[in-house]
Amino acid sequence: MRSEEGQRGSTAAAVVLSLMLLILVATTVYLFAARVYPMPPAITRVGHWIDRQYDLTLWVTGVIFVLAQVGLAWMVFRYRDRGQKVHFTRGSHVLELVWTTATFILFTTLGAMAVHAWAQVHFVSPAPGALQVDVMAEQFTWNFRYPGPDGKFAPTSPKDYSDSNGNPFGIDTSSKDQDDIVSPYLELPVGQEVELRLESKDVIHDFYVRELRIKQDIVPGMIIPIHFTPLQIGTYDILCAQLCGMGHNRMHSTLRVVSEADFQKWLKQQEAENQQ
Numbered sequence: 384m385r386s387e388e389g390q391r392g393s394t395a396a397a398v399v400l401s402l403m404l405l406i407l408v409a410t411t412v413y414l415f416a417a418r419v420y421p422m423p424p425a426i427t428r429v430g431h432w433i434d435r436q437y438d439l440t441l442w443v444t445g446v447i448f449v450l451a452q453v454g455l456a457w458m459v460f461r462y463r464d465r466g467q468k469v470h471f472t473r474g475s476h477v478l479e480l481v482w483t484t485a486t487f488i489l490f491t492t493l494g495a496m497a498v499h500a501w502a503q504v505h506f507v508s509p510a511p512g513a514l515q516v517d518v519m520a521e522q523f524t525w526n527f528r529y530p531g532p533d534g535k536f537a538p539t540s541p542k543d544y545s546d547s548n549g550n551p552f553g554i555d556t557s558s559k560d561q562d563d564i565v566s567p568y569l570e571l572p573v574g575q576e577v578e579l580r581l582e583s584k585d586v587i588h589d590f591y592v593r594e595l596r597i598k599q600d601i602v603p604g605m606i607i608p609i610h611f612t613p614l615q616i617g618t619y620d621i622l623c624a625q626l627c628g629m630g631h632n633r634m635h636s637t638l639r640v641v642s643e644a645d646f647q648k649w650l651k652q653q654e655a656e657n658q659q
């Protein structure tokens with residue numbers, strides 16, 4: 384509303400708007416500071432790096448957020464309509480340059496600091512001895528394939544896909560190599576590097592384990608490798624993080640990180656079941 388010369392605008396409106404901004408800032412800061420929705424602890428080294436990077440980014444952007452919003456609240460109150468003449472300004476080139484440059488430096492620095500963690504995940508190959516497991520995603524289940532006692536994966540072909548015959552990977556039934564282990568959950572030994580090769584049969588799915596800090600899309604027609612070393616024995620949820628159809632919410636499996644001895648025992652059990 385325009386105020387006529389000499390007439391004052393409403394102080395109440397300015398005060399209410401400023402207070403609303405302050406309450407919004409306080410609520411937001413509280414939600415983060417009190418860790419109302421905490422992530423479960425990371426179980427990989429890279430996971431801890433990602434957490435540190437996330438915390439750092441959150442601190443930097445959080446401080447700027449609070450300063451900017453409190454500053455805005457103060458401006459709304461300080462420059463409320465008190466009947467004064469409107470004062471026209473064209474802004475300041477110097478200030479524009481300063482905050483654009485500052486933002487550029489800040490974000491490129493944060494990005495550069497994250498390069499190490501990013502490179503470890505995407506540019507560094509797993510060590511030669513890493514355990515290999517194939518992951519097959521489909522509407523709406525997960526399956527995991529281990530090479531079996533011979534250490535080699537059997538050849539596969541899409542024409543051999545058969546969920547009803549327990550052959551979700553389409554292992555070539557005419558091949559001599561029939562010792563691959565297929566499991567509906569992912570069993571891994573603690574402290575050993577693992578390479579997962581992610582495949583999808585139908586639509587885009589997403590391999591998401593919060594404790595690994597890994598969320599990787601799985602695209603039909605591609606084999607996408609990811610690698611990590613789980614450092615904590617435990618049971619963790621494997622979720623699909625892409626809305627992949629009506630049963631998406633049921634697309635769930637389990638990652639079990641166990642001791643090396645338990646892992647060997649589990650492998651033996653699976654092999655025995657295979658032979659039956």
Ligand SMILES: [Cu+2]
Binds near residue numbers: 521523
């Ligand atoms: Cu899915």
